[in-house]
Amino acid sequence: MKEPPCVLVVNGGSSSIKFAAYRVSHPLERRVSGKIDRIGSAGTILTFTNAAGGDEQSRELTASDHKSAANFLLDWFEEQIPFESVRAVGHRVVHGMQHTAPERVTQELLDELHRLTPFDPEHLPSEIELIEAFRKRHPQLPQIACFDTAFHRDMPRVAKLLPIPRRYEAEGVQRYGFHGLSYAYLMEELTRLGDSAATKGRVILAHLGNGASMAAVRDGKSIDTSMAFTPTAGLVMSTRSGDLDPGLVNYLARTEQMTAAQFQKMVNQESGLLGVSEISSDMRDLLAHEAKDARAAEAVALFCYQAKKWIGAFAAALGGLDSLVFSGGIGESAPLIRQRICEGLEFLGIDLNARRNAANDTLISNDANAVSVRVIRTDEQLMIARSVVRLLSLNKS
Numbered sequence: 001m002k003e004p005p006c007v008l009v010v011n012g013g014s015s016s017i018k019f020a021a022y023r024v025s026h027p028l029e030r031r032v033s034g035k036i037d038r039i040g041s042a043g044t045i046l047t048f049t050n051a052a053g054g055d056e057q058s059r060e061l062t063a064s065d066h067k068s069a070a071n072f073l074l075d076w077f078e079e080q081i082p083f084e085s086v087r088a089v090g091h092r093v094v095h096g097m098q099h100t101a102p103e104r105v106t107q108e109l110l111d112e113l114h115r116l117t118p119f120d121p122e123h124l125p126s127e128i129e130l131i132e133a134f135r136k137r138h139p140q141l142p143q144i145a146c147f148d149t150a151f152h153r154d155m156p157r158v159a160k161l162l163p164i165p166r167r168y169e170a171e172g173v174q175r176y177g178f179h180g181l182s183y184a185y186l187m188e189e190l191t192r193l194g195d196s197a198a199t200k201g202r203v204i205l206a207h208l209g210n211g212a213s214m215a216a217v218r219d220g221k222s223i224d225t226s227m228a229f230t231p232t233a234g235l236v237m238s239t240r241s242g243d244l245d246p247g248l249v250n251y252l253a254r255t256e257q258m259t260a261a262q263f264q265k266m267v268n269q270e271s272g273l274l275g276v277s278e279i280s281s282d283m284r285d286l287l288a289h290e291a292k293d294a295r296a297a298e299a300v301a302l303f304c305y306q307a308k309k310w311i312g313a314f315a316a317a318l319g320g321l322d323s324l325v326f327s328g329g330i331g332e333s334a335p336l337i338r339q340r341i342c343e344g345l346e347f348l349g350i351d352l353n354a355r356r357n358a359a360n361d362t363l364i365s366n367d368a369n370a371v372s373v374r375v376i377r378t379d380e381q382l383m384i385a386r387s388v389v390r391l392l393s394l395n396k397s
Contacts, residue, residue, distance in 0.1 A: 003085035007388045009381045011092040012127045015039050020381040024394050028385050039069045066126040070133035088142040089134050090388035093127050095120040096147025102387040105143040144388045151180030152222045159224040177225035179207045183215050185383035186325055189376050197322035204314050209328030210238040216314035224317050236303045238281035241271035273299045283330050304340040315348050321371050327378040
């Protein structure tokens with residue numbers, strides 16, 4: 001029997017690769033999904049779950065870089081799926097500069113991505129390696145780049161400007177914003193749920209996970225977002241600092257002879273929840289320790305306080321609020337964090353229903369509330385697959 005067509009999705013991070021395969025149908029049907037973790041470190045492992053469900057399976061591998069991990073993944077994919085059924089591969093590309101929509105990968109686009117690596121040295125090189133590994137093995141297979149920055153490309157100019165000398169803007173230094181694939185998915189889900197604010201209203205999207213950001217959306221368009229030139233800006237995150245006083249760079253350079261590379265490592269890998277708590281970057285660990293460890297309690301309090309401030313700021317930018325959406329690992333599964341963030345925001349029309357919030361219901365506000373507060377599980381892989389299918393018109397009968 002001929003295998004039905006499918007698309008592959010590859011989402012490369014700095015030390016991991018998430019992946020999935022979807023059967024092209026109405027709606028798309030996930031066949032398999034998984035992750036290669038700890039690339040370049042001891043204990044690199046592939047874990048996956050097939051569409052039939054059941055227990056997660058795993059395989060150990062040796063992968064010193066994304067290129068070897070990509071080749072391993074390709075070998076594994078070819079074991080799982082007849083490759084003649086694969087119609088395309090979709091890739092998450094974190095930084096897309098001026099690109100406003102998913103695009104087919106060409107040599108010209110690859111050359112441009114190589115030139116852009118200084119803008120995102122933590123993600124772009126590994127993402128390029130993944131694209132090139134697939135291209136070398138299957139040169140005729142269409143590959144689609146889905147840009148994480150594209151969702152924010154139509155932000156007002158005032159939201160993009162950074163208050164530094166104007167000459168840097170000509171070099172591409174501005175607010176770009178990230179988590180765009182997640183935000184695009186959340187807006188589609190909000191529409192599916194029948195929330196009119198998705199198309200004609202004021203929405204704040206809160207993607208709270210290891211990386212955390214918020215976006216202010218009016219009438220379906222992003223008007224501002226917390227991440228800026230890099231994903232390090234904005235909210236407190238698991239190991240990223242979020243916004244800092246720029247004077248700290250000079251202070252640490254003078255007092256500790258800290259180099260730019262050392263500062264970069266500190267604010268991306270040693271700060272945030274981990275830096276403040278000195279215990280863990282995982283919110284679950286901090287909640288378990290906050291009653292007996294003041295450092296854990298302060299890290300949790302800082303996270304909630306900063307998130308509350310961003311909601312207030314974006315409500316001001318939007319001129320009010322109709323819907324608030326929590327997503328990401330913390331946003332989807334930490335009722336206590338959602339409760340603490342929303343406490344004191346009644347003046348905006350935000351009032352949680354305690355029972356619904358504790359149960360992680362989709363709607364966690366009261367029915368009569370001025371503001372709908374929702375929990376929506378994000379799915380970047382599915383959003384990439386949808387983008388590939390739409391661009392290549394694969395779902396047309």
